[in-house]
Amino acid sequence: MTTEDIPLFPLNTVLFPGGPLPLRIFETRYVDMVKDCLRRERAFGVLLIREGNEVGGAAATEALGTLARIVDFNLLEDGLLGITGRGESRFRVLEKWRQPDGLNRGCIECLPATPAQAVPRRYRHLAALLKRVLPELGEVYADIPQDFEEAGWVSCRLAEILPLDMPAKQRMLELDDPLERLAAIEPLLERNVSAD
Numbered sequence: 507m508t509t510e511d512i513p514l515f516p517l518n519t520v521l522f523p524g525g526p527l528p529l530r531i532f533e534t535r536y537v538d539m540v541k542d543c544l545r546r547e548r549a550f551g552v553l554l555i556r557e558g559n560e561v562g563g564a565a566a567t568e569a570l571g572t573l574a575r576i577v578d579f580n581l582l583e584d585g586l587l588g589i590t591g592r593g594e595s596r597f598r599v600l601e602k603w604r605q606p607d608g609l610n611r612g613c614i615e616c617l618p619a620t621p622a623q624a625v626p627r628r629y630r631h632l633a634a635l636l637k638r639v640l641p642e643l644g645e646v647y648a649d650i651p652q653d654f655e656e657a658g659w660v661s662c663r664l665a666e667i668l669p670l671d672m673p674a675k676q677r678m679l680e681l682d683d684p685l686e687r688l689a690a691i692e693p694l695l696e697r698n699v700s701a702d
Contacts, residue, residue: 509600509613509614509615510613510614510616511611511612511613511614512548512549512550512551512573512611512612512614513539513542513543513550513551513609513610513611514550514551514552514553514567514571514599514602514610514611514612515536515539515550515551515552515553515574515610516553516554516555516558516565516567516610517552517553517554517555518554518555518672519552519554519672520554520572520666520672520675520676520678520679521552521571521572521574521591521593521666522572522593522662522663522665522666522678522679523572523593523594523595523596523619523658523662524592524593524650524651524659524662524663525572525592525593525650525662525663525666526590526591526592526593526646526647526650527552527574527590527591527592527593528588528589528590528591528646529588529589529590529591530582530586530587530588531586531587531588531589532586532587533608534607535605535607535608535609536609537587538607538609539609540576540579540587540589543576544576544579549573549574549575549594550573550574550591551571551572551573551574551597551599551612551614552571552572552573552574552591552593553567553568553569553570553571553599554567554568554571554672554675554676555567556568567599568676569598569599570596570597570598570599570617570676570679570680571596571597571599571679572593572594572595572596572597572679573593573594573595573596573597573616574591574592574593574594575591575592575594576589576590576591577590577591577592577649578590578649590649592650593662595616595617595619596616596617596679597614597615597616597617598614598615598617599612599613599614600612600613600614600615601613617682620658620682620683620684622656622658623656623657623658623684623685624655624656624657625654625655625656625657625660625688626657626685626688629657629660629685629688629692632660632664632688632691632692632695633654633655633660634654635695636654636660636663636664637654639667640652640663640667643667657684657685657688658684660684660688661678661684661685661687661688661691662684662687664687664688664691664695665678665679665687665691668691668694668695670694677690678690678691
């Protein structure tokens, strides 16, 4: 088991492997974290907040999250730092602590990547739907490498764009098998379509 010590960023969002993470950074602890990640070419961990807030004090988080790699950054018109991250591998927190400056850190174990597998015939309509919808979601997906044939990629993109509450998205993230994720997504899509 390989473990590593990384900075942790509790957020009110669930990041999926391969997914986009646009952020506006203003707290000093996170500006410093971004600078350090860029200098050392390292990722940081994104964890969904269970209780508490993104800003200020400590927040209780889920134990399973996703590594985020910074792929772009710029200074926004309001003077804040804008970054674009991209989800990498999922991880589990083994231990976490808070630095004196308030930055959360943790010892994590990266979870094995799911072997690539083709979207089965019974779920190809989901991949086709995603292919139609993704261009309508704007520039956040413009630079995301696309693979509409791969079950893991399709299931993660659908889970992140569906209007689900965050605990439901977290449950989707925690599924190891992308076919299980597609099976869970299919009835949700049918319910949304019939509600329109």
